[in-house]
Amino acid sequence: MARRFRQHVLRPVADLDGVWDFAYLGDADPDAVDPAGIVFDDVMAVPGCFDATPAYAGRRGLAAYRTRVAVAPGRQRLVFEGVQHWCRVLWNGEPIRDHAGGFTRFTAETASAAGEAEIVVLVDNRFGERSPLHLEHFDWYHFGGISRSVALHRLGPVRIDGLKIDTVSVGDKRLQVRLDYTADAPATVPLAIEVDGRPVLAEDVALDTAGSITRTVEVPWAAPWSTADPHLSLLAATLGGDDLRERFGLREVATANGRIALNGEPVTLLGVNRHELHPQFGHAQPAALLVADVQQLKDLGANFVRGSHYPLDPLFLDLCDEAGLLVWSESIGWQYPVEHLTDPAFVEAQLAHVGEMVEAARNHPSVVLWGVLNECPSWSEAGYPVYEALLGRLRELDPTRPVTYASLNAFDDKCFDLVDVVSANTYPGWYFGDVAGIPAELDRIAAHVDALGHGDKPLIVSEIGAGAVPGWNDANGSLWTEDYQTALLTTVVDHVIGHDRISGLGIWVLGDFRTTEHREMLLKRPRGVNDKGLVDEYRRPKQSFKAVRERFRRHDR
Ligand code: ADA
Numbered sequence: 001m002a003r004r005f006r007q008h009v010l011r012p013v014a015d016l017d018g019v020w021d022f023a024y025l026g027d028a029d030p031d032a033v034d035p036a037g038i039v040f041d042d043v044m045a046v047p048g049c050f051d052a053t054p055a056y057a058g059r060r061g062l063a064a065y066r067t068r069v070a071v072a073p074g075r076q077r078l079v080f081e082g083v084q085h086w087c088r089v090l091w092n093g094e095p096i097r098d099h100a101g102g103f104t105r106f107t108a109e110t111a112s113a114a115g116e117a118e119i120v121v122l123v124d125n126r127f128g129e130r131s132p133l134h135l136e137h138f139d140w141y142h143f144g145g146i147s148r149s150v151a152l153h154r155l156g157p158v159r160i161d162g163l164k165i166d167t168v169s170v171g172d173k174r175l176q177v178r179l180d181y182t183a184d185a186p187a188t189v190p191l192a193i194e195v196d197g198r199p200v201l202a203e204d205v206a207l208d209t210a211g212s213i214t215r216t217v218e219v220p221w222a223a224p225w226s227t228a229d230p231h232l233s234l235l236a237a238t239l240g241g242d243d244l245r246e247r248f249g250l251r252e253v254a255t256a257n258g259r260i261a262l263n264g265e266p267v268t269l270l271g272v273n274r275h276e277l278h279p280q281f282g283h284a285q286p287a288a289l290l291v292a293d294v295q296q297l298k299d300l301g302a303n304f305v306r307g308s309h310y311p312l313d314p315l316f317l318d319l320c321d322e323a324g325l326l327v328w329s330e331s332i333g334w335q336y337p338v339e340h341l342t343d344p345a346f347v348e349a350q351l352a353h354v355g356e357m358v359e360a361a362r363n364h365p366s367v368v369l370w371g372v373l374n375e376c377p378s379w380s381e382a383g384y385p386v387y388e389a390l391l392g393r394l395r396e397l398d399p400t401r402p403v404t405y406a407s408l409n410a411f412d413d414k415c416f417d418l419v420d421v422v423s424a425n426t427y428p429g430w431y432f433g434d435v436a437g438i439p440a441e442l443d444r445i446a447a448h449v450d451a452l453g454h455g456d457k458p459l460i461v462s463e464i465g466a467g468a469v470p471g472w473n474d475a476n477g478s479l480w481t482e483d484y485q486t487a488l489l490t491t492v493v494d495h496v497i498g499h500d501r502i503s504g505l506g507i508w509v510l511g512d513f514r515t516t517e518h519r520e521m522l523l524k525r526p527r528g529v530n531d532k533g534l535v536d537e538y539r540r541p542k543q544s545f546k547a548v549r550e551r552f553r554r555h556d557r
Contacts, residue, residue, distance in 0.1 A: 002149065002287045004318040005234055010243040014069060016078075016119070016150040020046045021066040028062045030122045030130075035093045038064050038120070046150060049084065049143035049282025051125060058517070065121045065146055073114040075155040081105050081148030081314065083123055084283055085131040090120040100131050100349055102147065102283070103310040103332060104356035109155075121146060132346045133353060138334035139521055139530055140275055140309075141514040143282025148313060157184040158207065158240035165235055165248040165363050166400050168216060170224050170263050173250060178214045179237055183207045189240030195219050196233050207240070224263050225249025225365040227303050230324035232365070249321060249365030255402050255420050259503050260458045262326075262368070269326055269504030270497070270552050271297070271304030272534065273463060276313060277513040279537050285313055292539060294319040297510070300534070300545065301552030306406075306462060306506045309334050309374045311357040320366035328404070328462075328506070329361050330371035331390070335408070338377045341386050350386075351393055358397040370394045370403045375425060378405065379412035387415040406462040410445045416457075422449050425463035425508075429488045430479075438464075438488070439495040446501040460504030464492050465532040467525075468542055470512070480526065482543040489534075489544045493551045507548065512537040 007013075022044035025033065042055070050056045050063050078089060084102040088095055097108030125144020127136045134142050162180035177193060186208055193201040193215070200217040223231040236245045251263055259266035274293065276285050285293075290313060297305055305320065306328040320327050331354045340346055354372065361367050372390040377383035387405065394403045402420035407413045410424040428434075428441040442461060449459055468485035477483040489507060496505045512533035515525040522528055529537060534545040 002315050004315070004322065005245060005247050007245050008153070008243055009236075009245070010238065010241065011156070012072070012154040014152040016067055016069065016152055017046055018067075019043050020146075022050065023064045024050070024056060024059065024061065025064055026059075026061040030062055030088055030124060033062070033064070033122060035090050035120050038066075040064070040066055044145070045284075046146045047081075047148050047284040049145035049147050049284050050123075051145070052143050052280060052282030052284070060126045060144070061124070062126075063123045063144070065123060066118065068116050068118050069152055071112050071114065071117045071152070072154055073112065076110055076112050076117070077153040077155055078108045078119065079105065079151045079153060080107070080146070081150070082283070083121065084125055084144045084147050085134045085142060086124040088122040090122070092118055093120075101133050101332065101353045101356070104353055105360045106356060129345075132340075132343070132349045133332045135334070135336065135340065136516055137518045137521060139515050140277060140334075141282070141516055143277070145282065145284065147282065147284040156241050158187070158189055158242050159183070160237060160239050160242050160244040162359060163235070163237055163244050163246045163363070165246055167250050167252055170250050170252050173219050173222055175217050175219060175248070175250070176214060177217055177235065177237070178212055179239065180212050181207060181239060182210045183240070185209065187240065190238075192238045193217060194236045196221070205239070219250070222250050225251040226263060227267070227324040227326065230322060230365070232321055246363045247318070247321065248363050251365050253368045253401055255458050258456055258458055258501065260368070260402070260421065266503075267303070267326070268497075269304035269460060269506070270555060271302035271306070271326075271505070272300070272507045272510040273306045273308040274510040275308060275513045276310075276316070277537075279514060285316070287315060290316045290319060293510070294323050294325070296535065296539060297325060298323055300549045301555070304328070304504065304506065305510070306330065306371070308463075308509070311361065314360060317361055317364040317366060321364050325366055326368045327364070327366045328369040328371050329357060329367045330374065331357050333373040333376055335375045336373070336377075338380050338382050341373075341376055342382050347386055347389060350390055354390055354393050355397060358394065362398055368401060369421060370398065370401055371423070372405050374406045375408035376405075378407055378415040379409060381414070384415055387418055391418050404460070411448055416449065416452060416454050419457070421458045421460060422454055423460040423462035424449075426461065427464060429491070430466045435488050435491050438491045442492075442495055442499075442502065450501070458503040459501060460506065461492075461496060461502055462504070462506045463508040464505070465489065465508035467531045468544065469526055469531055470536040470540065470542055485532075485542065486544040486547045490547050490551065493548055497551065497555050507534065508532050509534075511535045511539055
């Protein structure tokens with residue numbers, strides 16, 4: 001899979017990306033499908049979204065993907081970086097894993113004899129019980145398919161299953177490294193850790209059949225990671241014949257006196273929300289597009305990007321690490337209704353999904369904030385325990401980063417006491433009020449948050465924006481024109497830059513993107529597209545891009 005470094009050198013890994021056999025099974029029930037009877041009469045790219053291709057555009061149903069791979073005997077682990085929305089993995093006709101969620105890495109394991117193995121993945125992009133995290137009314141198109149890379153790992157008797165690298169102290173250049181492992185049997189094996197090719201630890205360790213090893217190591221040569229100088233290091237761990245490498249940056253993120261601080265320095269987040277969507281690729285972002293998006297963010301003068309509204313491609317995070325961009329990583333969500341939010345099956349699925357998000361993104365220095373549940377009922381008593389559970393899980397999994405969520409309406413919100421950073425979505429000048437009223441509205445939100453007693457927490461305006469049909473203007477400068485969008489966004493940026501209370505801005509949104517097929521939403525979205533982008537869905541800049549860029553860049557200097 002496309003990453004900016006190799007994760008395994010010792011462990012044999014086969015890249016399964018390419019073109020797989022494909023069959024569209026439509027209304028079929030996955031439990032009733034006989035894998036031997038599937039007629040694979042087509043092909044599909046992996047990674048790829050089948051319903052982003054012309055032949056299957058707009059289809060919702062079950063699809064089957066198949067590939068064959070030569071395997072050496074022993075334990076095999078398939079690693080999926082993301083499948084939309086639900087899938088069942090079959091190895092030589094036997095189901096070995098079901099997964100719901102999309103956007104996160106999961107694995108499927110089996111033991112196999114030598115020879116050729118057939119891998120079939122049943123992929124379902126329908127809404128319903130199997131996919132409690134996806135609801136049709138969300139404001140984006142839920143493309144389906146094996147949307148991120150797939151690899152096959154051959155496992156030995158000892159496996160490194162995870163590596164967590166935390167900065168203990170930037171000043172003392174000290175790290176805490178936690179290595180999670182599984183082993184076929186208790187054994188004493190050598191453990192070695194190198195950072196940037198220099199040995200920092202070598203010892204024998206007694207392993208159980210599963211456990212964690214935590215050590216503190218020092219990296220005196222490593223420079224801190226910052227937005228201006230995003231210095232990165234590579235840590236390589238080997239344990240009893242297996243290995244895993246992760247890249248990290250020495251950096252600390254904290255909140256104090258109403259600001260976010262990076263390595264002790266207050267930083268104002270200036271940037272955008274970003275969807276991983278494209279008319280031709282759906283959620284499967286080619287590397288060229290991820291590189292282009294990062295170029296565009298840098299060109300804009302942004303230092304911040306919110307992954308709205310789901311976990312981002314690992315390669316995008318690698319590129320943000322290198323570019324010194326600050327990322328809000330968010331679990332999937334969009335205005336879940338109270339009754340859905342409080343369904344135990346949903347909460348269970350969200351907790352698992354949040355765990356997968358953290359596992360995949362925790363070593364990226366660019367990720368400075370964890371977020372959950374965009375615009376959900378944080379105004380309701382019933383919603384509170386769900387926010388508490390998910391934010392609590394984030395803190396438990398990673399106490400080193402602040403947590404937040406984007407509130408639908410700051411004035412009704414009941415969950416701000418649960419976060420480190422208060423984030424408010426608001427659309428003055430678009431869904432209500434006018435452009436002239438924007439500064440007063442933002443100040444009103446800040447004053448309200450302070451009056452609630454959260455004056456010490458940083459405040460981010462996590463969404464604000466206006467629709468603009470690309471290329472459209474009229475003599476009145478009305479809604480949907482590029483002129484109107486530009487006037488609104490420049491008013492916002494001019495007010496937020498230098499504001500003593502607002503410490504972050506996420507413009508809604510970097511690029512236009514296809515909205516859902518839900519009629520109520522479609523009627524509010526010309527061309528079926530949410531067109532609040534600074535660039536259109538093919539990343540062609542609108543007038544507002546240039547105006548915002550001029551302001552963000554001026555601030556940078
Ligand atoms: C909300 C939501 C976004 C988008 C936006 C809009 O704030 O969080 O995903 O739907 O509104 O364009 O109206």
